[in-house]
Amino acid sequence: MAEPLLELRNLRKAYGALVVTDNVSLSVTPGELHAVIGPNGAGKTTLIHQISGMLPSDTGSILFGGEDITSLPMPQRVRRGLARSFQITSILPGFSALENVALAVQARSGSSFRLFGKAAQEKNLNDPAMECLSQVGLAARAHVPAGLLSHGEKRQLELAIGLATEPKLLLLDEPLAGTGHEESLRVVETLRRLKGRLTIVLIEHDMEAVFALADRVSVLVYGRVLATDTPGRIRENPDVRAAYLGEEELV
Numbered sequence: 001m002a003e004p005l006l007e008l009r010n011l012r013k014a015y016g017a018l019v020v021t022d023n024v025s026l027s028v029t030p031g032e033l034h035a036v037i038g039p040n041g042a043g044k045t046t047l048i049h050q051i052s053g054m055l056p057s058d059t060g061s062i063l064f065g066g067e068d069i070t071s072l073p074m075p076q077r078v079r080r081g082l083a084r085s086f087q088i089t090s091i092l093p094g095f096s097a098l099e100n101v102a103l104a105v106q107a108r109s110g111s112s113f114r115l116f117g118k119a120a121q122e123k124n125l126n127d128p129a130m131e132c133l134s135q136v137g138l139a140a141r142a143h144v145p146a147g148l149l150s151h152g153e154k155r156q157l158e159l160a161i162g163l164a165t166e167p168k169l170l171l172l173d174e175p176l177a178g179t180g181h182e183e184s185l186r187v188v189e190t191l192r193r194l195k196g197r198l199t200i201v202l203i204e205h206d207m208e209a210v211f212a213l214a215d216r217v218s219v220l221v222y223g224r225v226l227a228t229d230t231p232g233r234i235r236e237n238p239d240v241r242a243a244y245l246g247e248e249e250l251v
């Protein structure tokens with residue numbers, strides 16, 4: 001098996017007596033789409049926060065490309081190619097889709113926000129921004145103000161903004177949340193296109209999407225990894241099925 005791009009070793013996060021992630025160890029290989037599923041409150045979002053650097057872990061370590069990044073702040077993790085897709089709340093509604101992505105390209109390039117208002121007029125920002133929009137299937141909507149995009153298109157824009165940091169690994173926290181059927185098919189198609197070209201850790205409640213996209217699935221229950229396996233074997237795993245009773249259907 002290839003060297004893991006991301007390796008979590010015994011990560012833990014507790015709020016007082018509530019242990020939210022408990023001794024989580026998992027490895028993500030280059031090019032893999034690794035889904036993390038689990039019932040509500042299992043600790044999935046907390047785990048993403050720990051990986052991205054938004055939340056410090058109490059104990060355990062995170063290796064990225066073999067380097068221990070456990071104590072690095074988020075911007076330094078992003079610089080190394082570990083990015084999470086930005087949430088819709090960070091999209092600037094009055095700016096076009098292209099400008100939103102161009103600003104992310106500008107942030108990556110490390111230049112200041114001095115040219116904020118003119119950011120999208122810069123060819124060296126525009127071209128890579130347009131490329132990111134094309135990758136998520138939003139090129140035709142480049143000049144539409146982000147606030148006028150549909151919910152699904154905003155989720156695609158989020159992905160494009162994430163891509164603008166040129167990540168090696170993209171952390172996605174529920175990219176299908178709130179999307180309708182058609183929109184969700186579009187986002188799934190986008191993820192399928194990105195898959196393999198970059199490594200993805202995906203948290204998602206939509207089991208149909210997870211089982212269609214993932215190379216491997218880790219199941220988190222009460223903060224612990226119950227199983228990591230191929231989608232087919234996860235679906236048949238009796239412990240996993242038991243954990244999901246009364247929760248989302250495993251398709």
Ligand SMILES: Nc1ncnc2c1ncn2[C@@H]1O[C@H](COP(=O)(O)OP(=O)(O)OP(=O)(O)O)[C@@H](O)[C@H]1O
Pocket residue numbers: 015018020038039040041042043044045046047
């Ligand atoms: N800042 C916090 N302070 C206290 N408890 C928290 C905090 N953040 C999360 N929790 C608790 O940790 C648990 C796990 O939350 P988390 O959001 O990581 O779960 P999740 O698996 O992503 O859930 P969902 O699928 O519903 O989004 C929940 O019980 C939540 O209430």
